[in-house]
Amino acid sequence: MQLEESRATASQQKEVTVHAPGTVANLVCGFDVLGLCLNEPSDVMHVKLLDEKKVIIHSKDGYKLPTDPAQNTAGAPLIEMLNELDANFGFEVTIEKNIKPGSGIGSSAASAAGAVVAANHLLNNTFGKEDLVRFAMFGEKVATGVKHADNIAPCIYGGVTLIRSIFPLDIITIPAPDLYVTVVHPQIEVRTSDARQILRKEVQLKDAIKQWGNIAGLVAGLLKNDYDLIGRSLEDVIIEPVRSILIPGFAEVKLKCIAAGALGGGISGSGPSIFMLSTNLQIAKAVEKEMMTFYNSIGIDYNTYVTTINKEGVKVVNYTTASISNINAIAS
Amino acid sequence: MQLEESRATASQQKEVTVHAPGTVANLVCGFDVLGLCLNEPSDVMHVKLLDEKKVIIHSKDGYKLPTDPAQNTAGAPLIEMLNELDANFGFEVTIEKNIKPGSGIGSSAASAAGAVVAANHLLNNTFGKEDLVRFAMFGEKVATGVKHADNIAPCIYGGVTLIRSIFPLDIITIPAPDLYVTVVHPQIEVRTSDARQILRKEVQLKDAIKQWGNIAGLVAGLLKNDYDLIGRSLEDVIIEPVRSILIPGFAEVKLKCIAAGALGGGISGSGPSIFMLSTNLQIAKAVEKEMMTFYNSIGIDYNTYVTTINKEGVKVVNYTTASISNINAIAS
Numbered sequence: 001m002q003l004e005e006s007r008a009t010a011s012q013q014k015e016v017t018v019h020a021p022g023t024v025a026n027l028v029c030g031f032d033v034l035g036l037c038l039n040e041p042s043d044v045m046h047v048k049l050l051d052e053k054k055v056i057i058h059s060k061d062g063y064k065l066p067t068d069p070a071q072n073t074a075g076a077p078l079i080e081m082l083n084e085l086d087a088n089f090g091f092e093v094t095i096e097k098n099i100k101p102g103s104g105i106g107s108s109a110a111s112a113a114g115a116v117v118a119a120n121h122l123l124n125n126t127f128g129k130e131d132l133v134r135f136a137m138f139g140e141k142v143a144t145g146v147k148h149a150d151n152i153a154p155c156i157y158g159g160v161t162l163i164r165s166i167f168p169l170d171i172i173t174i175p176a177p178d179l180y181v182t183v184v185h186p187q188i189e190v191r192t193s194d195a196r197q198i199l200r201k202e203v204q205l206k207d208a209i210k211q212w213g214n215i216a217g218l219v220a221g222l223l224k225n226d227y228d229l230i231g232r233s234l235e236d237v238i239i240e241p242v243r244s245i246l247i248p249g250f251a252e253v254k255l256k257c258i259a260a261g262a263l264g265g266g267i268s269g270s271g272p273s274i275f276m277l278s279t280n281l282q283i284a285k286a287v288e289k290e291m292m293t294f295y296n297s298i299g300i301d302y303n304t305y306v307t308t309i310n311k312e313g314v315k316v317v318n319y320t321t322a323s324i325s326n327i328n329a330i331a332s
Numbered sequence: 333m334q335l336e337e338s339r340a341t342a343s344q345q346k347e348v349t350v351h352a353p354g355t356v357a358n359l360v361c362g363f364d365v366l367g368l369c370l371n372e373p374s375d376v377m378h379v380k381l382l383d384e385k386k387v388i389i390h391s392k393d394g395y396k397l398p399t400d401p402a403q404n405t406a407g408a409p410l411i412e413m414l415n416e417l418d419a420n421f422g423f424e425v426t427i428e429k430n431i432k433p434g435s436g437i438g439s440s441a442a443s444a445a446g447a448v449v450a451a452n453h454l455l456n457n458t459f460g461k462e463d464l465v466r467f468a469m470f471g472e473k474v475a476t477g478v479k480h481a482d483n484i485a486p487c488i489y490g491g492v493t494l495i496r497s498i499f500p501l502d503i504i505t506i507p508a509p510d511l512y513v514t515v516v517h518p519q520i521e522v523r524t525s526d527a528r529q530i531l532r533k534e535v536q537l538k539d540a541i542k543q544w545g546n547i548a549g550l551v552a553g554l555l556k557n558d559y560d561l562i563g564r565s566l567e568d569v570i571i572e573p574v575r576s577i578l579i580p581g582f583a584e585v586k587l588k589c590i591a592a593g594a595l596g597g598g599i600s601g602s603g604p605s606i607f608m609l610s611t612n613l614q615i616a617k618a619v620e621k622e623m624m625t626f627y628n629s630i631g632i633d634y635n636t637y638v639t640t641i642n643k644e645g646v647k648v649v650n651y652t653t654a655s656i657s658n659i660n661a662i663a664s
């Protein structure tokens with residue numbers, strides 16, 4: 001039934017443009033389970049229907065990302081989607097990448113999530129959001145070798161998401177308060193695989209207890225709009241002490257940002273980006289200034305973003321119906 | 333200032349009766365940080381002001397609990413309270429113990445929490461609830477050798493509480509949904525110290541991640557009134573697999589209760605009691621029947637309780653002002 005509808009849908013020729021935003025995975029105390037969606041930066045992705053079963057990737061950026069669809073984080077999820085539909089159509093994707101790969105703010109997830117949301121829009125929303133997360137995780141597998149959803153889920157759902165379980169997939173949306181997010185991306189390379197490899201496989205029970213007290217506090221703080229509680233709970237006694245050694249100046253930046261009024265923050269994903277939450281724009285900008293001053297002082301290039309929590313995730317910004325001749329021209 | 337007020341208060345002669353309820357610590361995935369207050373069973377405690385600095389304990393039960401106040405779970409917290417106040421008065425406590433010691437539903441915590449709430453009432457609520465938890469933890473130290481608050485806090489605050497941190501104390505109240513609780517106490521002995529000793533000091537990171545995904549899910553479920561999510565999150569991959577071996581038939585009882593419709597449940601505190609949450613009384617009673625049938629079949633004595641979540645904690649049920657001559661008679 002779904003399949004027939006999709007085939008019927010594919011016979012219409014359409015094109016869609018989406019904004020696929022960056023995300024902050026882990027949220028300090030929620031390693032591998034929590035994530036938050038940002039309003040900036042975001043990739044711009046154009047996806048067109050093709051009348052044969054193939055996926056074509058164009059990458060409009062200087063990052064030399066693979067354009068072989070099976071090796072591309074946007075392509076792999078679309079191949080899965082087409083296979084599941086037993087489709088006789090395909091997609092052509094053009095990615096304007098604004099989220100730098102390796103930044104730790106969900107660059108690969110944005111491509112994967114943007115691709116599947118756009119494709120699903122072209123298919124009259126055949127799939128639910130959980131299905132889209134399932135497909136998009138194939139992009140993360142291409143990018144990092146591991147299927148994980150802590151960037152994908154917030155990118156697709158918006159706000160803050162909890163991945164209670166990956167197998168079976170159990171995604172819980174957590175209403176996000178109106179907080180400001182400041183992000184600094186020091187231009188150093190931290191490979192996700194390295195950042196994962198340096199973690200110990202075993203942790204002290206007493207540390208794990210502290211960590212689950214904090215994640216429980218953070219979730220309660222988010223749901224109760226208790227900003228002080230959110231701040232107190234943004235503590236990581238397990239991952240941060242290990243991973244932060246890969247980020248020059250992490251401890252100092254964090255201290256300065258909190259002194260400037262941030263509720264708290266830490267490593268974004270596996271780094272090297274650092275994020276901080278603040279209750280208002282003035283503090284968020286003061287926090288940005290601390291970040292800039294510090295990385296200027298040690299001579300490391302950086303990007304910063306002062307933004308808010310994105311409550312809707314990947315957003316369709318343009319949607320057109322093309323004539324059949326156009327589609328054929330593109331597909332050929 | 334507080335001290336002077338308390339001394340002034342002590343010159344009035346008063347007596348108070350409280351109900352101090354049982355509690356379920358851990359709530360499956362929240363080892364050492366979560367707890368829930370029950371409406372039944374509860375101890376009845378009578379506390380009178382004495383006009384000299386001493387604590388007298390009377391125990392009206394067959395449990396042979398120590399009546400030396402420094403060794404008694406109600407006495408030790410009161411000694412701390414009196415010392416902090418530099419008091420020239422004291423308390424006489426009579427405990428009608430209904431919560432069997434060693435049951436795993438917070439018997440020692442009820443005595444400690446009941447004593448401090450009653451004493452504080454006699455002192456015109458000089459102390460806040462957090463102070464009372466701090467005092468009452470001295471009772472837990474006497475009982476188990478460790479200061480912990482996962483029974484004390486729900487007993488004093490009611491509902492569900494999160495102890496995000498013990499040092500410094502950070503207690504978060506979590507609005508409790510209208511769920512039914514079925515408890516079975518198989519009459520076997522599990523010493524809290526043994527139940528703690530058999531735990532490994534290190535845990536797998538992957539298990540810890542699962543656990544903090546579950547506690548985050550449970551807190552979100554409680555705050556969102558999402559019963560299915562509460563049920564899915566009541567999973568413990570770290571403590572239960574180890575501790576349950578001390579409880580005959582644990583796995584079978586749990587399976588039967590969930591088959592009878594319970595949302596989920598597990599070991600209450602360090603056991604041997606088992607608790608189950610249900611959405612209505614009919615299911616809660618069906619769950620009780622499964623528990624009874626099972627322990628009848630293997631010939632182990634038991635108590636059961638079908639109750640609800642107690643949203644107010646220790647409750648003052650009677651409060652009288654005695655004449656000075658009465659007080660002197662009791663104190664002598």
